[in-house]
Amino acid sequence: MLKAAADREAANGGRRIVIGIVGVYVLLLVCCAVAAPAVAPYDPAGQRLESRFSPPFSAGHLLGTDDFGRDVLSRIIWGARPALMVGVISVGLALILGLLFGLAAALGGGAVDNSIMLLMDSVLSFPTVLLAITVVAVLGYGVAQVMLAVGVIYSPVFARIVRAETLSLKEQTFVLASRALGSSLLRTVGSHILPNMLPRLLVQASATFSLAVVIESSLSFLGLGTQPPNASWGLMLKDSRSYLLQAPWLAIYPGIAIALTVFSFNFIGDVMAEKFGVRGR
Amino acid sequence: MRYRIIAGVIAVALLVVLPTVARAAGSAETRGRVLQFALSGSPDTLDPQKTSGTLTFQVDRSIYDTLVEPDEKGRIIPALAESWQISPDNLTWTFKLRGDVRFHNGDLFTAKDVKATLDRIRDPATASPKASEFNAISSVATPDANTVVLHLSEPYAPLLASLASGWAAILPASLIAAGHDFDTKPVGTGPFELKSWVRDNRITLVRNPHYWMSGYPKLDGVTMNIITEHAVQIQGLLSGQIDVSYLVNKEDLDQLKSNPQTTYTTDLTSLVCVLAMNDSRAPFNNQKVREAISYAIDKKSALDVAYGGGKVVGTFMDYSDPYYVDFTGLYPYNPEKARELLASSGAPIDRPIDLALPQNYDPHVKAGEIYQQMLAKIGLNVKIRLVDWSTWLSDVYKGGNYDLTVIGHTGKLDPDGRLAGYGTGKSYVHWNNSRAADLIAEARRTVGFANRKPLYDQVLKIMAEEVPMVFVGTPYRYVGLRTNVSGFRMDPKLDTFDFRYTELK
Numbered sequence: 001m002l003k004a005a006a007d008r009e010a011a012n013g014g015r016r017i018v019i020g021i022v023g024v025y026v027l028l029l030v031c032c033a034v035a036a037p038a039v040a041p042y043d044p045a046g047q048r049l050e051s052r053f054s055p056p057f058s059a060g061h062l063l064g065t066d067d068f069g070r071d072v073l074s075r076i077i078w079g080a081r082p083a084l085m086v087g088v089i090s091v092g093l094a095l096i097l098g099l100l101f102g103l104a105a106a107l108g109g110g111a112v113d114n115s116i117m118l119l120m121d122s123v124l125s126f127p128t129v130l131l132a133i134t135v136v137a138v139l140g141y142g143v144a145q146v147m148l149a150v151g152v153i154y155s156p157v158f159a160r161i162v163r164a165e166t167l168s169l170k171e172q173t174f175v176l177a178s179r180a181l182g183s184s185l186l187r188t189v190g191s192h193i194l195p196n197m198l199p200r201l202l203v204q205a206s207a208t209f210s211l212a213v214v215i216e217s218s219l220s221f222l223g224l225g226t227q228p229p230n231a232s233w234g235l236m237l238k239d240s241r242s243y244l245l246q247a248p249w250l251a252i253y254p255g256i257a258i259a260l261t262v263f264s265f266n267f268i269g270d271v272m273a274e275k276f277g278v279r280g281r
Numbered sequence: 282m283r284y285r286i287i288a289g290v291i292a293v294a295l296l297v298v299l300p301t302v303a304r305a306a307g308s309a310e311t312r313g314r315v316l317q318f319a320l321s322g323s324p325d326t327l328d329p330q331k332t333s334g335t336l337t338f339q340v341d342r343s344i345y346d347t348l349v350e351p352d353e354k355g356r357i358i359p360a361l362a363e364s365w366q367i368s369p370d371n372l373t374w375t376f377k378l379r380g381d382v383r384f385h386n387g388d389l390f391t392a393k394d395v396k397a398t399l400d401r402i403r404d405p406a407t408a409s410p411k412a413s414e415f416n417a418i419s420s421v422a423t424p425d426a427n428t429v430v431l432h433l434s435e436p437y438a439p440l441l442a443s444l445a446s447g448w449a450a451i452l453p454a455s456l457i458a459a460g461h462d463f464d465t466k467p468v469g470t471g472p473f474e475l476k477s478w479v480r481d482n483r484i485t486l487v488r489n490p491h492y493w494m495s496g497y498p499k500l501d502g503v504t505m506n507i508i509t510e511h512a513v514q515i516q517g518l519l520s521g522q523i524d525v526s527y528l529v530n531k532e533d534l535d536q537l538k539s540n541p542q543t544t545y546t547t548d549l550t551s552l553v554c555v556l557a558m559n560d561s562r563a564p565f566n567n568q569k570v571r572e573a574i575s576y577a578i579d580k581k582s583a584l585d586v587a588y589g590g591g592k593v594v595g596t597f598m599d600y601s602d603p604y605y606v607d608f609t610g611l612y613p614y615n616p617e618k619a620r621e622l623l624a625s626s627g628a629p630i631d632r633p634i635d636l637a638l639p640q641n642y643d644p645h646v647k648a649g650e651i652y653q654q655m656l657a658k659i660g661l662n663v664k665i666r667l668v669d670w671s672t673w674l675s676d677v678y679k680g681g682n683y684d685l686t687v688i689g690h691t692g693k694l695d696p697d698g699r700l701a702g703y704g705t706g707k708s709y710v711h712w713n714n715s716r717a718a719d720l721i722a723e724a725r726r727t728v729g730f731a732n733r734k735p736l737y738d739q740v741l742k743i744m745a746e747e748v749p750m751v752f753v754g755t756p757y758r759y760v761g762l763r764t765n766v767s768g769f770r771m772d773p774k775l776d777t778f779d780f781r782y783t784e785l786k
Contacts, residue, residue, distance in 0.1 A: 242511060
């Protein structure tokens with residue numbers, strides 16, 4: 001009994017350390033994205049053809065230089081921008097669309113509910129990356145298109161949560177009481193239904209955020225997202241492919257950046273789920 | 282009971298399969314003299330007359346023969362034809378054929394096979410993308426089994442080079458008549474026969490024991506392993522699973538050098554890599570702007586970094602072509618001069634310039650990123666737009682919807698293949714120069730190197746001076762080999778492989 005408690009204590013201690021590390025990393029990431037021009041030591045697109053493939057820790061280049069002699073650290077720092085931007089904006093878009101569709105379905109009921117959810121399910125039934133490629137191929141290449149694509153593709157996930165939560169909340173006594181006391185529908189939704197589903201939405205948003213980062217990298221890797229010479233982690237991975245054996249650092253550092261970011265936001269989602277007592281995602 | 286039967290079947294199957302797998306994975310001794318070759322993709326078809334895909338010709342070169350063929354220098358030498366004669370008016374071409382050649386299916390090769398093949402490629406029903414190269418032929422006569430006479434409607438010098446190219450591979454007349462499936466079951470007279478083709482995996486070729494060059498091919502077979510990823514090819518070469526890879530980057534060379542069992546060769550490709558401009562659009566319709574852009578580009582650096590090194594060229598002909606003329610001194614790298622010229626050109630350059638890059642070709646994308654920086658240094662705001670290959674072909678190359686683009690022009694055995702259409706405004710750079718267009722047309726009707734050279738000299742001079750596109754250079758090709766491989770050849774211009782002389786020690 002005591003041992004189990006001690007184990008839990010130790011596990012909690014380890015978890016707290018991880019929470020700390022994740023916190024610092026995310027803070028660093030946000031700083032990099034916001035203040036990239038001030039933080040990055042070099043112009044991320046600045047070519048120095050005479051100093052190509054400097055290894056990491058060489059003079060002036062902590063993480064080395066790439067095949068154009070561009071500073072890898074500066075490109076990683078600037079690469080945080082499209083990653084976070086796509087994460088924030090596309091998840092925000094998915095959230096807004098999800099809320100609108102979910103509420104409309106739950107409150108409209110009947111045929112409205114059926115047709116909205118049929119649409120949402122059909123979007124969900126496509127493999128996400130494939131759908132994203134299709135959307136970007138139609139709209140044209142670029143970060144804005146990627147954000148739009150990811151936002152639309154992930155909106156059904158939020159719509160489903162919003163619909164389910166609304167359906168169960170609207171039968172709860174406090175909601176019925178608020179309605180009985182004469183609050184408008186809008187007011188009831190705003191002050192009772194939304195706040196009560198917020199935890200689940202936040203947990204989902206955090207998980208979707210990391211998926212959005214992966215999709216941005218994937219599309220940039222395929223040449224559909226961030227356009228050169230702008231820096232993006234996916235684009236850096238794509239460029240590194242030809243030099244895997246001679247200059248492995250070109251693949252390792254953006255790979256680490258993507259992995260850490262995805263892990264961090266998944267982890268934050270887990271922690272929030274635990275805190276809010278939200279089951280499963 | 283049923284489960285026991287199934288288990289028994291599986292056990293027996295394993296007993297049969299396992300030793301086979303073990304043998305297949307066995308050492309070099311069991312492999313015999315079979316070359317393990319890395320091919321960069323799967324051909325769309327193996328019918329040499331229904332595609333323009335290089336991969337098809339890279340495979341078909343070993344299965345089929347042509348009447349004449351290029352030697353290592355690109356000169357055209359006899360193959361299935363022992364000799365040929367051209368009448369003084371250049372309208373009658375007579376080929377004497379070898380009498381001792383058999384197709385893989387046992388048919389004896391005769392003049393009627395040549396006639397059937399040339400009729401097939403010119404037949405609109407075949408829809409050959411190369412049919413126009415044979416349009417000048419009005420009829421094919423076969424006075425006897427070993428003589429073919431081509432009657433031309435007009436003098437057409439490039440015909441000999443077309444007959445030496447992969448798309449003029451000679452097919453057996455009996456199978457053409459029978460509607461044989463040449464897409465997947467090629468039958469030729471070549472040094473190797475197709476044994477099997479597993480799409481996206483491998484193409485297995487075995488020696489043709491009755492090949493007309495006695496003592497050749499030296500190999501028992503060639504296995505073309507389809508490996509699209511360059512890094513995987515290099516890894517295969519280093520570990521010994523692959524004997525030859527023709528997709529080696531400059532950055533791989535150190536590794537191939539330091540491994541005692543691998544080596545490499547350096548040759549020039551037949552590409553002319555360019556920064557193309559849309560000459561019909563402002564400001565590129567202004568020759569001074571085009572000159573400024575050419576001065577702004579450090580061709581040597583771009584060639585070294587993006588294309589793995591090569592020779593700078595100053596006109597529209599690859600460096601090792603016999604028709605090549607050196608104009609590299611005309612617009613050498615000089616950013617100051619470029620800025621001055623741009624300022625004095627009077628052309629208003631107030632909008633961002635669009636640079637369309639074919640995203641599936643890493644070297645061109647890379648070159649484009651370098652050009653963007655070089656042009657930024659003379660004050661041009663260039664915006665990169667990555668496009669996929671089909672969009673590049675339809676929108677950029679055919680549609681002319683671009684300011685700048687980066688591409689490599691492949692060579693052909695005849696200079697007309699490269700130059701036809703330029704000067705008329707119909708080419709994708711929309712460059713107009715009637716003098717150049719007339720000279721190109723005249724050279725097409727003129728037979729013989731000595732007679733054509735002065736005409737092409739003038740064309741290349743005009744193109745060098747007027748800069749319809751920035752001519753950057755001809756890159757090197759590095760071929761990685763295991764040290765026990767010798768005699769591997771690539772055909773100049775055609776980028777096909779000649780395995781006849783290849784040996785494994």
